[in-house]
Amino acid sequence: MNIFVTGGAGFIGANYIFYMLREHPEYRIVCLDKLTYAGNLSTLEPIIQNPNFRFEKIDICDREAVCGLFEEEKPDIVVNFAAESHVDRSIEDPEVFLRTNILGTQVLMDACRKYGIQRFHQVSTDEVYGDLPLDKPDLFFTEKTPLHASSPYSASKASADMLVQAYHRTYGLPATISRCSNNYGPYQFPEKLIPLMIANALADKPLPVYGDGLNVRDWLYVEDHCRAIDLIIHNGRVGEVYNVGGHNEMSNISIVKLICSELGKPETLIKYVTDRKGHDRRYAIDPDKIHSELGWLPETKFADGIKETVRWYLNNKEWWETIVSGEYKNYYEKMYGNK
Numbered sequence: 157m158n159i160f161v162t163g164g165a166g167f168i169g170a171n172y173i174f175y176m177l178r179e180h181p182e183y184r185i186v187c188l189d190k191l192t193y194a195g196n197l198s199t200l201e202p203i204i205q206n207p208n209f210r211f212e213k214i215d216i217c218d219r220e221a222v223c224g225l226f227e228e229e230k231p232d233i234v235v236n237f238a239a240e241s242h243v244d245r246s247i248e249d250p251e252v253f254l255r256t257n258i259l260g261t262q263v264l265m266d267a268c269r270k271y272g273i274q275r276f277h278q279v280s281t282d283e284v285y286g287d288l289p290l291d292k293p294d295l296f297f298t299e300k301t302p303l304h305a306s307s308p309y310s311a312s313k314a315s316a317d318m319l320v321q322a323y324h325r326t327y328g329l330p331a332t333i334s335r336c337s338n339n340y341g342p343y344q345f346p347e348k349l350i351p352l353m354i355a356n357a358l359a360d361k362p363l364p365v366y367g368d369g370l371n372v373r374d375w376l377y378v379e380d381h382c383r384a385i386d387l388i389i390h391n392g393r394v395g396e397v398y399n400v401g402g403h404n405e406m407s408n409i410s411i412v413k414l415i416c417s418e419l420g421k422p423e424t425l426i427k428y429v430t431d432r433k434g435h436d437r438r439y440a441i442d443p444d445k446i447h448s449e450l451g452w453l454p455e456t457k458f459a460d461g462i463k464e465t466v467r468w469y470l471n472n473k474e475w476w477e478t479i480v481s482g483e484y485k486n487y488y489e490k491m492y493g494n495k
């Protein structure tokens with residue numbers, strides 16, 4: 157089996173490559189990544205010499221380069237992680253989100269049609285459903301919940317999902333889609349809530365909590381997401397959408413307090429700052445379909461996963477300190493300087 161993994165130098169894609177090379181050592185994995193600010197080749201360093209692994213620096217919007225690699229490698233499966241993924245950046249500058257997340261997906265699917273493929277899998281997000289109210293805890297996103305995106309990021313992901321479904325229906329592209337909740341774990345770029353709070357707390361810097369801190373996310377350990385995608389590409393039904401999430405809803409403020417406690421830092425570091433524009437209140441996945449059809453359930457409890465994640469950031473300071481000392485410094489100043 158030859159699997160193309162796009163965006164594999166990013167957080168979830170890299171964890172997925174590690175997972176696949178471990179679980180399916182006979183598979184060939186080819187990673188296509190543009191290496192944007194969020195892509196880090198050093199993340200793939202542990203497997204870069206693996207004879208079953210190949211890395212190519214490619215923009216998924218570059219039709220010629222994408223087709224060239226398809227021609228050469230003839231992949232069986234494409235798993236598309238490549239995306240601009242940070243909501244706050246999409247609010248500042250939506251254009252690149254539309255380009256990569258929508259047009260890039262189209263280029264990949266066109267190549268799949270041209271060269272033939274067993275499966276195109278689109279890694280999507282629960283954010284395409286919009287948000288849920290805090291006062292109706294029995295409401296969850298199911299695969300039938302209408303798309304109702306709030307941010308330019310989630311609108312671009314929802315657009316890509318619709319395009320994938322259109323390619324399946326119109327051209328018979330053998331496609332599947334997964335819509336996962338918030339991931340956490342090793343190698344997450346420190347602009348996202350959990351690694352940002354860990355990095356700031358370790359430096360005794362303020363911990364910027366948006367709005368009232370009561371927004372709720374449904375956290376899933378990254379490896380559980382990787383296992384879900386592995387199950388879907390092998391056993392999932394073509395044309396179907398699978399929600400992925402583990403009934404682990406937590407408010408932002410409770411996560412930040414937990415990180416303070418794990419690191420032995422005072423909660424006085426917490427600083428409430430201006431809210432995100434259009435900030436989604438609550439995400440919550442109903443994972444019944446993937447559980448009943450594919451037997452998937454999350455294996456990592458949040459209490460263990462967060463300890464493991466904090467430990468990883470403590471043991472791998474070089475990885476994220478290099479990031480926070482570079483171009484990210486300007487980003488941080490721009491986004492948080494006036495909050």
Ligand code: NAD
Nearest residue numbers: 163165166167168190191192194195215216239241338339
């Ligand atoms: P990330 O930002 O950490 O990584 C994205 C990767 O894509 C980077 O390596 C980047 O270099 C690459 N990339 C960006 N534009 C590209 C382009 N034009 N061509 C090729 N490569 C490009 O993102 P992540 O958190 O790992 O998310 C991966 C996927 O999972 C995304 O599609 C995201 O929408 C989805 N998702 C993320 C989460 C989450 O909690 N992080 C949850 C559900 C779904």
Ligand code: DAU
Nearest residue numbers: 241242243281282283337338347348349364365366371408
């Ligand atoms: O739900 C899946 C989505 O989860 C993915 O599709 C996205 O790619 C991923 O980035 C993530 O989106 P969120 O916007 O939920 O993640 P983020 O880590 O940016 O923020 C999580 C929550 O924490 C959100 O309510 C905003 C809040 N927050 C975030 C940051 C960066 C803060 O309060 N302070 C911060 O500094």
